[in-house]
Amino acid sequence: MQAMTVPLEERAPALSVEQLGVRYGALVALDGVTWSVRPGEVLGIIGPNGAGKSSCYDAVTAMVKRQGRVVLQGHDVTQVPPYRLAELGLKRAFQQNAFFDDLSVLDNLVAVLGRRSHSSLLGSVFSPLAATRLRGKASTFAAAQLVRFGVPAAYHDLSPKEIPYGVQRMLSIALAYGHGAHVLMLDEPAAGLGGDDMVRLVELLGSLKSEGVALVVIEHHMDLIMAVADRICVLDLGRQLAYDVPAKIQHDPRVLEAYLGKPQ
Ligand SMILES: Nc1ncnc2c1ncn2[C@@H]1O[C@H](COP(=O)(O)OP(=O)(O)OP(=O)(O)O)[C@@H](O)[C@H]1O
């Protein structure tokens, strides 16, 4: 990871997308979208409902058929499948929460972390003690990670269904981040959050940013995105309407029109 002492503008992009396009049958959901995000930068993606924001994430993470090019850490990953992109450090949380409801909150994260740990089935048969120790280590790490991501210890043994919605949103970010990320893409993380949760989210974004994670955040809360984003990409009807710093976006007549409608 590049030293965060290098000024933001001089850092090489962690992720660049060029001319992304998505079609669902006759519907053009995304057309010619181009942006990049650097280590330690927050890129906001905003736009009215149906603008193509989630489709943009689907396009970046190869979850839909799409046009365009995706470059991660300087490597062209356009042809790389979604699970490999995650292994390469491109991580994504979804607009809808998705958990293993039969597992505790803690074990949801242990399961995600376990995908990369060495506790194989064979290992647990032939060296059960070592496997138990490894699981213990994974639990300790997961518990600390959850607290860092705004999921207090009191919720760790509950089912995700039983914890408040705001905490579920934080859990979904922790699950997406897993062992770590070069790029973390969040889809409306603040949806349904109360004031205290919102403060925790802003703190978490700040701490990930200071560690050099490149953050991409889709958000409808304008005050939140204007406060945390370094740059903002505005989508409307699948097209990129504007791409600039928040102070410019706030006063861009095209953006105001997309949100408020054409003046009569
Ligand atoms: N799987 C799909 N099949 C067909 N059309 C789709 C599909 N997914 C999205 N769409 C359409 O593509 C357009 C963009 O949808 P998308 O979900 O990307 O918008 P969004 O900006 O994320 O909206 P929201 O703010 O409501 O989450 C919409 O018109 C939507 O109805």
Ligand SMILES: [Mg+2]
């Ligand atoms: Mg969406």
